[in-house]
Amino acid sequence: MQQKTVNAVIVNAAHDVRCESREIEWNAQQVLVKVERGGICGSDIHYFQHGRAGMSVLKAPMILGHEFVGIIEQVPENSDLKVGQRVAINPSQPCQLCALCQEGKQNLCRSMRFMGSAQFFPHVNGGFAQYVAVNPVQCVPYSDGADAKVMAFAEPLAVCIHAVRQAGDLTGKRVLVTGAGPIGCLVIAAALASGATEVVATDISERCRQLAINMGVSAALDPRDEQQIERWAENGGSFDVCFEASGAGAAVASLVAFTRPGGIIVQLGMGAAEVNYPIGPLLVKEIQLRGSFRFTSEFTTAVRWLEQGKINPLPLLSAEMPMQDAALALELAADKERAAKVQLVF
Known part of the structure; x- marks a missing residue:
């Protein structure tokens, strides 16, 4: 098991979001990704404003974020992934064992561990950090010519x-x-x-x-x-x-x-x-x-559509802010008269 100290956007409680140092760890089967940027979602705003998103209630500090892209820093041996590849990260982590997963309906998995979610305890940390460890299957590579601010729209x-x-x-x-x-x-x-x-x-x-x-x-x-x-x-x-x-x-x-x-x-x-x-x-x-709830194979489709320019999401990008200003970014993203999508830059 390897460890690294990183800065991350942590929600501690309603109206208590800070950029703090955290230890992350990963094993030899995981991929270490240097996060480039991430988009603030409605659920991130709910955790910030209310300390909960629907039925998912914060019981401990949690790293926010599930819309993010980055650059691979470390890969498992014999992986098809390469160091230096730019990737969009699928935040879904279904069990792959239940009947729903076996039917190809992973988005409905009752044991889904979705990044940046307080549904289960311990909570599943998200991707609003300088580095994040994920499973290889979560990484969808895209070309160096694609703009990261565009590719960060893959999850929504x-x-x-x-x-x-x-x-x-x-x-x-x-x-x-x-x-x-x-x-x-x-x-x-x-x-x-x-x-x-x-x-x-x-x-x-x-x-x-x-x-x-x-x-x-x-x-x-x-x-x-x-x-x-x-x-x-x-x-x-x-x-x-x-x-x-x-x-x-x-x-x-x-x-x-x-x-x-x-x-x-x-x-x-x-x-x-x-x-x-x-x-x-x-x-x-x-x-x-x-x-309609979340997605399955559509994540890869979204990456390809954005990479190919089939859809241009940039009219929705209202602001780009450094991770140190996460609380201000969340306040801006919550004001629908001022902003649509706000991205954090890491």
């Missing part, structure tokens, strides 16, 4: 590609995306890249609506504009597929009216604990409601 893009695949073939389809934060905007890009003919977005934030336009939508509307929105419910609904990326209760409930008979709703936004849902219209229109 993988979430969105998985959601698009949950909807099936989008070729020629008319699509609605509710919620134009980073996830909603990457869903927009993934849907367009997957053949959608038209994508429309809604968000209560004017800034987010502009981001959606920058990502390629044909229209971005305020859902409080009832006169415009009600038109989507005419003649049974206007959209073949709807992606709900906000988690807002009103948005979740509204999509049944906007979806055409026989259409599909994909729910990937979290937030609303309870929703007054229109079950009757869902049934009589034979709408399929599908959940």
